[in-house]
Amino acid sequence: MSFFWHGVQDAWQLIVSGDPYLRHVIWVTIKVAVVSTGVSLLVGLPIGLALGLGRFRGRGFGLVLANAGLMLPPVVVGLVLSLLMFPAAPLGRFQLLFTLHGVYLAQVVLALPIVVALTAAAVRALPEGLFTQARAFGASRWQQWALAVREARIGILTATIAAVGSALSEVGAVVLVGGNVQGYDQTLASAAIQQVDAGHYADGMAIAIVLLGLILVVTAALTLAQRRTGRPLQLRAPS
Amino acid sequence: MSTLAVTDLVVRRGTSTALRGVSMAVAAGEVVAILGPNGAGKSTLIETIAGIHSPTAGSVSRTGRIAAALQPADLAARTSRANVELALTWWGTARRERRQRAERALAEMNASHLANRPALALSGGERRRVHLARAIAVRPDLLVLDEPFDGLDPLSRAALLDDTGSALRRNAGAVVVVVHDRAEALALADRIVVLIDGRVAASGPSREVLERPPSPAVARFLGFTGEMRVASGIVLTRPTHVVVDPAGEIDATVTRLIPTEDGARAELDVRDGRIAALVPLPGPAVGDRIRVRVTGGIRFPATGG
Numbered sequence: 001m002s003f004f005w006h007g008v009q010d011a012w013q014l015i016v017s018g019d020p021y022l023r024h025v026i027w028v029t030i031k032v033a034v035v036s037t038g039v040s041l042l043v044g045l046p047i048g049l050a051l052g053l054g055r056f057r058g059r060g061f062g063l064v065l066a067n068a069g070l071m072l073p074p075v076v077v078g079l080v081l082s083l084l085m086f087p088a089a090p091l092g093r094f095q096l097l098f099t100l101h102g103v104y105l106a107q108v109v110l111a112l113p114i115v116v117a118l119t120a121a122a123v124r125a126l127p128e129g130l131f132t133q134a135r136a137f138g139a140s141r142w143q144q145w146a147l148a149v150r151e152a153r154i155g156i157l158t159a160t161i162a163a164v165g166s167a168l169s170e171v172g173a174v175v176l177v178g179g180n181v182q183g184y185d186q187t188l189a190s191a192a193i194q195q196v197d198a199g200h201y202a203d204g205m206a207i208a209i210v211l212l213g214l215i216l217v218v219t220a221a222l223t224l225a226q227r228r229t230g231r232p233l234q235l236r237a238p239s
Numbered sequence: 240m241s242t243l244a245v246t247d248l249v250v251r252r253g254t255s256t257a258l259r260g261v262s263m264a265v266a267a268g269e270v271v272a273i274l275g276p277n278g279a280g281k282s283t284l285i286e287t288i289a290g291i292h293s294p295t296a297g298s299v300s301r302t303g304r305i306a307a308a309l310q311p312a313d314l315a316a317r318t319s320r321a322n323v324e325l326a327l328t329w330w331g332t333a334r335r336e337r338r339q340r341a342e343r344a345l346a347e348m349n350a351s352h353l354a355n356r357p358a359l360a361l362s363g364g365e366r367r368r369v370h371l372a373r374a375i376a377v378r379p380d381l382l383v384l385d386e387p388f389d390g391l392d393p394l395s396r397a398a399l400l401d402d403t404g405s406a407l408r409r410n411a412g413a414v415v416v417v418v419h420d421r422a423e424a425l426a427l428a429d430r431i432v433v434l435i436d437g438r439v440a441a442s443g444p445s446r447e448v449l450e451r452p453p454s455p456a457v458a459r460f461l462g463f464t465g466e467m468r469v470a471s472g473i474v475l476t477r478p479t480h481v482v483v484d485p486a487g488e489i490d491a492t493v494t495r496l497i498p499t500e501d502g503a504r505a506e507l508d509v510r511d512g513r514i515a516a517l518v519p520l521p522g523p524a525v526g527d528r529i530r531v532r533v534t535g536g537i538r539f540p541a542t543g544g
Contacts, residue, residue, distance in 0.1 A: 127311070127313040129309065129310070129311040129312075129313035130313040130314075130315060132291060132309055133307075133308075133309055133313060134329055135290075135291065136289050136290075136291065136306065136307035136308075136309055137306060137307075137326045137329040137330055137373070137377065138304075138306075138329050138330055138331065139329035140329075143328070143329055147315065147325075150315070150316075151315055151316055
């Protein structure tokens with residue numbers, strides 16, 4: 001119990017002292033979460049909308065692929081990506097191995113299926129009649145997509161929360177691709193691992209507590225946004 | 240000139256043929272009701288006219304813009320007025336006009352009090368009002384409506400029917416409406432088209448079609464459920480055509496009594512068929528032999544389908 005208490009005290013000390021190491025790790029963690037979630041939303045939302053709304057050959061396969069992506073083992077993603085980033089490998093010329101850009105890419109690969117699969121599921125749950133009616137009033141494809149995004153906003157925010165959560169807590173792929181370089185591309189989760197590996201359990205615990213605090217703050221903000229946007233949806237009445 | 244001309248329209252959906260050579264025309268200012276039993280192809284016709292399905296053969300030619308209020312009446316998760324404004328956005332109405340036109344359309348449908356209510360919190364009848372309001376808000380040259388009163392309780396249905404007829408005539412160039420009930424057709428439409436098995440089985444002025452259907456199949460669908468064989472063919476009757484009268488010329492046996500709000504509908508076996516009559520309560524009992532006379536109905540030659 002005293003061991004846990006030490007961790008809490010150290011975490012508090014690290015936070016109030018404005019420790020530059022901790023500040024850098026938090027900054028890198030936030031950057032990885034923002035960039036990977038942003039790119040995943042940018043790429044994944046149109047794919048999710050197309051899979052949710054479209055009627056084209058291969059749609060079912062796309063949905064299976066996106067759902068399978070939800071279960072991608074991060075270590076496997078990290079291993080495959082790092083092998084692809086070796087100098088002689090296909091991605092070698094981009095010099096991504098052991099860089100922050102490599103970490104961004106690894107995290108996008110993990111977050112993209114989350115955004116695609118949850119967006120597609122949220123859009124598919126919308127009543128088909130809404131879109132048939134929109135077409136009957138002359139809605140363009142873009143207007144139908146805008147309608148889908150607005151109507152499925154709770155599901156899309158859930159996808160965003162899941163993508164951010166994955167970025168904040170991910171270790172396997174980040175360590176393998178980024179190399180867990182202290183002061184450069186280390187995130188809170190990978191820094192905690194390094195501290196534990198080095199036998200600095202209290203420091204590891206302190207970083208873990210900071211990470212949990214960050215997850216709580218970000219998730220609370222997104223959940224609040226989700227509740228605000230979702231309020232009208234809760235007013236369903238029998239027909 | 241016709242606002243809508245449908246010529247020899249054939250539509251296949253999957254492995255079945257929903258429409259088999261349908262032709263019809265709708266002139267500007269006209270309201271046409273489409274009636275037919277389940278599976279007759281009514282919704283497919285409406286959706287093809289609205290451009291949701293493509294014809295397999297034949298053609299649909301429209302003059303001007305067309306709007307459709309289809310089934311189900313799904314609304315977006317926003318207020319009723321915002322739903323009407325959304326339809327106006329899709330239609331391409333200028334932003335500055337949307338609010339005013341949405342409010343006017345809601346008022347036309349007696350739904351102004353629903354303007355700020357979340358659409359998903361509305362009852363079935365209220366939802367239909369908003370659904371119809373967005374259809375009339377866009378003021379199309381041709382408006383198609385698919386069973387706008389389906390699934391409503393009788394009171395809501397009657398109230399909505401009262402408000403819809405005049406609103407449609409004021410706000411749309413021409414209207415094609417699928418209805419389930421011949422009373423609705425009579426209340427709304429100038430002309431009726433009866434679809435049976437994907438084909439036009441009858442078409443003409445509403446009262447004429449309802450009172451003098453052109454074939455036994457159409458007559459049976461339109462409520463002529465009694466049937467008696469006569470020397471030259473068959474006579475089809477509605478219950479209102481058969482009167483219980485001790486001096487009547489037809490002997491009948493009561494086989495079933497179905498209570499109605501004003502008495503009962505008595506099903507009667509007669510020598511050459513089976514007919515029905517409306518009787519007050521207390522009336523005859525099942526098994527009683529009574530005499531009736533037939534005051535109306537339609538005669539078809541024996542070869543008629």
